[in-house]
Amino acid sequence: MKKIEAIIRKSMFTKVKDALLNVEVNFFTYWDVTGVGNEKQGQVYRGVTYSTSDIQRRYLSIVVSDEFVERTIKAILESAYSGEVGDGKIFVFPAEEAYRIRTKETGKKSLN
Amino acid sequence: MELLTTNNVWMMICTALVFFMHLGFSFLEIGLTRQKNTINILFKNFFVITMGLLVYCGFGFNIMYPGEFGIIDGILGFAGPGLDPGVDYDQLSYADGGYTYWTDFLFQGMFAATAATIISGAVAERIKISAFMLIAFLYVSIVYPIVGSWQWGGGFFSDFISEDLGFYDFAGSTLVHSVGGWGALIVIYFLGARIGKFDSNGKPLAIPGSNIPLSAAGVLILWLGWFGFNGGSVLSADPALTSLTLVTTCLAAAAGGITAALTSKIAYNNLDLTMFMNGVLGGLVGITAGADQMLPMTAIIIGAIAGPIVVAGVAILDKCKLDDPVGAVPVHLFCGIWGTLAVGIFGNMAGFNQFMVQLACVGITGLFCIVFGTIITLFVRSIVGLRVDEKEEEQGLDNAEHGTKAYGDFSIN
Numbered sequence: 001m002k003k004i005e006a007i008i009r010k011s012m013f014t015k016v017k018d019a020l021l022n023v024e025v026n027f028f029t030y031w032d033v034t035g036v037g038n039e040k041q042g043q044v045y046r047g048v049t050y051s052t053s054d055i056q057r058r059y060l061s062i063v064v065s066d067e068f069v070e071r072t073i074k075a076i077l078e079s080a081y082s083g084e085v086g087d088g089k090i091f092v093f094p095a096e097e098a099y100r101i102r103t104k105e106t107g108k109k110s111l112n
Numbered sequence: 113m114e115l116l117t118t119n120n121v122w123m124m125i126c127t128a129l130v131f132f133m134h135l136g137f138s139f140l141e142i143g144l145t146r147q148k149n150t151i152n153i154l155f156k157n158f159f160v161i162t163m164g165l166l167v168y169c170g171f172g173f174n175i176m177y178p179g180e181f182g183i184i185d186g187i188l189g190f191a192g193p194g195l196d197p198g199v200d201y202d203q204l205s206y207a208d209g210g211y212t213y214w215t216d217f218l219f220q221g222m223f224a225a226t227a228a229t230i231i232s233g234a235v236a237e238r239i240k241i242s243a244f245m246l247i248a249f250l251y252v253s254i255v256y257p258i259v260g261s262w263q264w265g266g267g268f269f270s271d272f273i274s275e276d277l278g279f280y281d282f283a284g285s286t287l288v289h290s291v292g293g294w295g296a297l298i299v300i301y302f303l304g305a306r307i308g309k310f311d312s313n314g315k316p317l318a319i320p321g322s323n324i325p326l327s328a329a330g331v332l333i334l335w336l337g338w339f340g341f342n343g344g345s346v347l348s349a350d351p352a353l354t355s356l357t358l359v360t361t362c363l364a365a366a367a368g369g370i371t372a373a374l375t376s377k378i379a380y381n382n383l384d385l386t387m388f389m390n391g392v393l394g395g396l397v398g399i400t401a402g403a404d405q406m407l408p409m410t411a412i413i414i415g416a417i418a419g420p421i422v423v424a425g426v427a428i429l430d431k432c433k434l435d436d437p438v439g440a441v442p443v444h445l446f447c448g449i450w451g452t453l454a455v456g457i458f459g460n461m462a463g464f465n466q467f468m469v470q471l472a473c474v475g476i477t478g479l480f481c482i483v484f485g486t487i488i489t490l491f492v493r494s495i496v497g498l499r500v501d502e503k504e505e506e507q508g509l510d511n512a513e514h515g516t517k518a519y520g521d522f523s524i525n
Binding site: 046047050 | 316319320321379381384386426439
């Protein structure tokens, strides 16, 4: 069992969500985040140029059983790709245990 | 009597429109600054309009329109404290039947408050509220009505060289806007820039405004207010003059906005909305001195020149390390001077002699405002200090000076 976390462009979210549903990953959480990265946005305000290092992204957290790990990562890598600096990152962590609250099921059963 | 009624109704509408400009100023200033200083800015705007009216009632009106210059001939007079309508206040004999005494007072009172509001935007985000209140009070009490009396009160500006060759400032490019602009310039010079406006090498940094849509509403409200500011300065409902004045006013505003946006595009390769909006205001200030003396074409030229003046003015202030968050100095001072001089260059009164009179009176006004503005600012600095301390400025003036926040838990900057 693994936890996969991905930082992606907000504009790619729908594509990523569809790609995940396609590989039968239909349970995950996400939230909007602000971060600092390699992407710099040049802006001009009243004649003064400035660059914002604050980058808006969406953060996905997905817990899957071992046989789902590879296809989940592949789905995100392909659907979140634009080729420009700032496409995001994927992190994979081991997950100890999972419980479904309603049925008290654990492990793989609790995830699907 | 029907004539007086028509005139008076128009003048009361204009009075209300000039009053409405205070909402425009408030919106513009809030939008171009950070959320942590919103209450502070609104507090200043409320203070300016309330204090301005009371002071103008108490003695300002009677310094500005003294009747006779009893203290120093042509320079200083005082018709006594309070309001005294006299016997003919609602007769055709009062002000050529243009309006009643009461309308006269209220219309002029709205103008007085406007001059102090110009200062409030420029000094935003770092001035102590007590210092601002004192400076605004002294400025509206002394500088504004005295300079105003030289021209509109029948003082030495109005017949500068002779009866036929006097200064001309229709609705106050100099008497209202430049007077406010000079005050703003002096105070921001002594006040210093906001923390974070310039880096350690003196390079200007951007402190983006928190609410551009609100600023846009403010500018459009100001433009609407100018229908009263200039339209009412005809001082009657004279159909030909009021209509022409509204046309020249709007054309100059339009031209100023377009050329400011273009200048920003050429100079910085950026279609900057805040410059566009400041350009509209610059065009309005520019036409104010000669709005009844211009043809549509010359009004467009005056506005079109005001636009680049605003954009260049913002850059010049940045170069001089002067911090004016809302562009009050470029708009009201620089375009005010331009518009006043333009009366000698374009329109019915154009001529070398007129131009020299305009120049001289702009200079005298500037000198007087600089001297008294400096005295007032230094005097206030010696009693209460000018700036909040560093910690209070970082925290925001809303919390530091007013103990609360404008947007509850939702503020982000």
